[in-house]
Amino acid sequence: MQRTLTGADSIEMPITKKTSVDDALEYIRKNHPQLELDEGMVLVTVNQKIAPRDQVLKADDIISFLPFISGG
Amino acid sequence: MEILHQIKYKPARVAGGYTDRILRVELGSREISIEKLAPDFKDKYTGGRGYALKAIWDGTTGDTRYDSPGNILVMASGPLGNEPGFPGTGKFIVGTISPMTETFIDSNVGGHFGPLLKLAGFDALAVTGISKEEVIILIDGDAHTITIAAAPQYDKETDDGALSYGERLLKDINNGEYSDCLAAVSAGKGALHSLYGVIHSLYYDIRRHRIRAKQAGRGGTGTVMRAKGLKSIVVRSSLPKANGNNPVDKKGVRAAGRAMKQVISKADPTQLHLSAWGTTILSEYMDKFHIFPVDNYQYGQSPDSVKLFAHVFLDNYFSKRIPDGCYYGCNLACAKGAEKVALTRGPAAGRQVSIDGPEYETVGAVACMGIFDPQYVMEYNWYCDQYGIDVISTGVTIAFFMECLERGFLGADDIGYELKFGSIAAADRCLHEIAGGRGFGKVVGRGVARGKKWVAKKYAARNKATEDKVMAELDKFGMEVKGLEFSMYVTKESLAQQGGYGFALKGPQHDEAWLIFIDQVYQELPTLEDKAAALKWFPLIRTWFNATGLCKLHWIDVRNPEAAATDEPSKNLPTLAHYVDYLNATTGNHKSLQDILDDSERLYILQKLINLRQGKGTRSSDQIPLRAMAPAFFNEYQSRAEYYDLWLGQNGGAKKLPASPKQRHKMLIERRKRDYQQLCDAVYEQKGFTPEGMPRRETVAKFGLLDEEARRLLDETGA
Numbered sequence: 141m142q143r144t145l146t147g148a149d150s151i152e153m154p155i156t157k158k159t160s161v162d163d164a165l166e167y168i169r170k171n172h173p174q175l176e177l178d179e180g181m182v183l184v185t186v187n188q189k190i191a192p193r194d195q196v197l198k199a200d201d202i203i204s205f206l207p208f209i210s211g212g
Numbered sequence: 213m214e215i216l217h218q219i220k221y222k223p224a225r226v227a228g229g230y231t232d233r234i235l236r237v238e239l240g241s242r243e244i245s246i247e248k249l250a251p252d253f254k255d256k257y258t259g260g261r262g263y264a265l266k267a268i269w270d271g272t273t274g275d276t277r278y279d280s281p282g283n284i285l286v287m288a289s290g291p292l293g294n295e296p297g298f299p300g301t302g303k304f305i306v307g308t309i310s311p312m313t314e315t316f317i318d319s320n321v322g323g324h325f326g327p328l329l330k331l332a333g334f335d336a337l338a339v340t341g342i343s344k345e346e347v348i349i350l351i352d353g354d355a356h357t358i359t360i361a362a363a364p365q366y367d368k369e370t371d372d373g374a375l376s377y378g379e380r381l382l383k384d385i386n387n388g389e390y391s392d393c394l395a396a397v398s399a400g401k402g403a404l405h406s407l408y409g410v411i412h413s414l415y416y417d418i419r420r421h422r423i424r425a426k427q428a429g430r431g432g433t434g435t436v437m438r439a440k441g442l443k444s445i446v447v448r449s450s451l452p453k454a455n456g457n458n459p460v461d462k463k464g465v466r467a468a469g470r471a472m473k474q475v476i477s478k479a480d481p482t483q484l485h486l487s488a489w490g491t492t493i494l495s496e497y498m499d500k501f502h503i504f505p506v507d508n509y510q511y512g513q514s515p516d517s518v519k520l521f522a523h524v525f526l527d528n529y530f531s532k533r534i535p536d537g538c539y540y541g542c543n544l545a546c547a548k549g550a551e552k553v554a555l556t557r558g559p560a561a562g563r564q565v566s567i568d569g570p571e572y573e574t575v576g577a578v579a580c581m582g583i584f585d586p587q588y589v590m591e592y593n594w595y596c597d598q599y600g601i602d603v604i605s606t607g608v609t610i611a612f613f614m615e616c617l618e619r620g621f622l623g624a625d626d627i628g629y630e631l632k633f634g635s636i637a638a639a640d641r642c643l644h645e646i647a648g649g650r651g652f653g654k655v656v657g658r659g660v661a662r663g664k665k666w667v668a669k670k671y672a673a674r675n676k677a678t679e680d681k682v683m684a685e686l687d688k689f690g691m692e693v694k695g696l697e698f699s700m701y702v703t704k705e706s707l708a709q710q711g712g713y714g715f716a717l718k719g720p721q722h723d724e725a726w727l728i729f730i731d732q733v734y735q736e737l738p739t740l741e742d743k744a745a746a747l748k749w750f751p752l753i754r755t756w757f758n759a760t761g762l763c764k765l766h767w768i769d770v771r772n773p774e775a776a777a778t779d780e781p782s783k784n785l786p787t788l789a790h791y792v793d794y795l796n797a798t799t800g801n802h803k804s805l806q807d808i809l810d811d812s813e814r815l816y817i818l819q820k821l822i823n824l825r826q827g828k829g830t831r832s833s834d835q836i837p838l839r840a841m842a843p844a845f846f847n848e849y850q851s852r853a854e855y856y857d858l859w860l861g862q863n864g865g866a867k868k869l870p871a872s873p874k875q876r877h878k879m880l881i882e883r884r885k886r887d888y889q890q891l892c893d894a895v896y897e898q899k900g901f902t903p904e905g906m907p908r909r910e911t912v913a914k915f916g917l918l919d920e921e922a923r924r925l926l927d928e929t930g931a
Contacts, residue, residue, distance in 0.1 A: 143523065208771035
């Protein structure tokens with residue numbers, strides 16, 4: 141769905157030494173408002189591991205916004 | 213139509229979700245009777261799976277097999293089935309002694325059959341006996357008749373197909389017109405020739421103007437139906453569906469339904485968005501986390517998987533903008549379908565067909581055979597449906613034999629052709645052979661458990677090895693437990709889901725517990741105790757859905773935003789509260805969530821007792837293939853060596869990892885095997901079982917199940 145809404149497989153963003161997961165969320169909300177990334181609706185992972193909102197990002201980290209999946 | 217036997221009856225009125233009647237049909241003697249249930253029966257057995265379990269417990273023995281005249285084929289909705297004001301109420305279960313596992317199997321299925329059966333006056337239908345000639349059953353709530361009739365014969369192509377026969381019958385019986393007042397179940401020729409035949413639930417979709425199909429897919433329910441000489445069952449009722457349950461508190465039902473529909477309409481579009489993508493959306497996420505069962509579950513992802521992601525089916529096949537609920541009132545509407553798909557293979561090549569699906573499981577089954585062609589997914593979907601065979605067991609069994617060829621346990625001469633991973637031509641040939649009971653399909657149609665024995669015998673004779681030694685190798689990658697093939701998830705990296713499959717009473721189907729993401733991704737189950745507690749709680753709540761006539765997806769695959777603020781978000785408790793309200797408003801009970809869990813535990817223990825009686829109820833029956841817990845062979849280890857080495861460093865307990873990759877692989881396997889046995893101990897303790905996996909006497913007594921048969925069984929087994 142995110143791919144359909146953004147027309148891209150991934151989005152690259154600039155970071156500083158202090159950029160956190162929360163900052164990344166804010167960046168996405170600002171630049172892609174069509175993506176609904178509300179608290180409680182998606183799960184944030186960094187490099188496929190659950191990430192707290194204050195986690196500081198490194199170069200080449202991959203952030204994913206996942207739906208909750210519990211397997212039908 | 214040649215009527216063989218018919219009775220007149222007065223349909224019981226549904227009150228508070230129940231009719232308190234079971235329709236019993238004995239096909240051997242052609243007797244039809246209506247059993248009136250005692251008032252407390254529903255309190256103890258709830259409905260759906262509970263009614264099926266009770267029928268099997270009382271009516272069969274440890275010697276009953278799938279094709280015994282005494283085997284019972286039960287179809288039952290539940291007290292909450294049939295309420296368009298609440299989403300997801302079209303489910304019913306089919307329960308019986310399985311040809312695959314030789315113990316109780318049930319499969320839940322959507323559509324209109326369960327609701328219409330209830331409106332026609334029955335909480336459940338129980339079919340016994342074997343008819344000498346092929347028959348159908350007609351339950352006509354409008355005409356007040358129940359009929360056993362000789363199965364009408366059309367042309368061979370129509371008669372052989374599970375879809376085509378049911379479709380034709382539904383039209384014939386209603387003077388040449390489809391109607392949503394009728395629904396049918398049917399089984400096809402694949403159910404005659406394989407052990408994993410399905411039962412279709414066929415209903416008229418007023419939006420698509422055609423008959424649609426959902427499947428009771430697992431464990432060979434269709435094979436049981438055809439073994440009874442039964443081709444189809446049709447039910448009719450023109451009673452209004454709205455308020456059809458005659459709930460005790462109509463306003464309460466409306467309020468609960470409104471609240472649930474709001475959760476779905478708010479949350480689903482920003483989460484999985486099942487209403488647009490159907491369950492095909494799962495493929496991408498499974499691939500991302502190494503859970504997609506590529507090449508017989510060897511690898512969890514593939515660079516080719518993208519060819520099978522949801523957007524491919526949405527762009528090229530699915531009809532868009534059609535609300536696709538399988539019963540009225542469902543706003544999750546995940547039952548996606550495609551129209552006018554041109555078949556390019558098999559006996560129907562050149563035809564344009566409508567296809568219901570694919571679901572994620574069908575996509576996974578094709579990837580399991582190493583095939584990444586969406587057109588083949590569609591054709592595989594349609595042929596499996598038309599033949600009436602399980603997409604999962606078919607794909608997993610073919611994949612097992614593909615790997616046998618790859619690892620040298622079989623040669624092309626044994627099979628008759630090169631049944632290789634990725635070969636559409638070979639997989640397709642095998643599919644048609646299975647359905648027709650021809651060539652190598654006769655072997656594949658018996659499933660992985662029997663396939664392993666066939667290969668072991670052949671290989672041992674040829675190589676002067678013992679069959680036991682060969683079996684030990686095949687057990688590593690033959691993906692079955694208790695005789696049932698795994699559904700389409702790689703569990704190597706989730707100990708909790710290894711248990712979710714291993715302890716599942718029916719065999720490794722995920723509708724009892726699906727804990728992969730909660731465990732592996734969300735990391736909400738860090739300790740063994742957490743995993744064991746989840747392996748008790750989730751099967752119980754899931755059992756309740758199967759006992760009440762409800763679809764689980766609205767609870768489990770749409771996270772209520774309010775759940776984030778709870779201690780255990782994965783249980784989605786705010787949504788479950790709406791279900792409890794719905795139950796109480798319908799039946800007039802005053803149950804809590806804990807009451808519901810206790811009701812379910814009674815059913816769970818009853819199912820465990822049946823497993824024990826059928827020889828599938830001890831620790832040995834809960835053991836899983838090595839591949840379900842670890843990379844079984846070195847090539848699998850190599851494909852993620854860096855990850856596994858890191859895992860060993862964090863979890864292996866050794867100060868220094870062995871230098872050799874082969875030694876590290878061996879160490880990983882030993883560690884994973886040990887973890888699984890520790891999980892068994894913790895889970896049995898949690899469930900009130902002995903260390904041998906049998907229910908303790910006090911556990912059975914606690915739920916009022918210690919009858920004479922249970923005492924005898926526990927005495928015999930020493931539980």
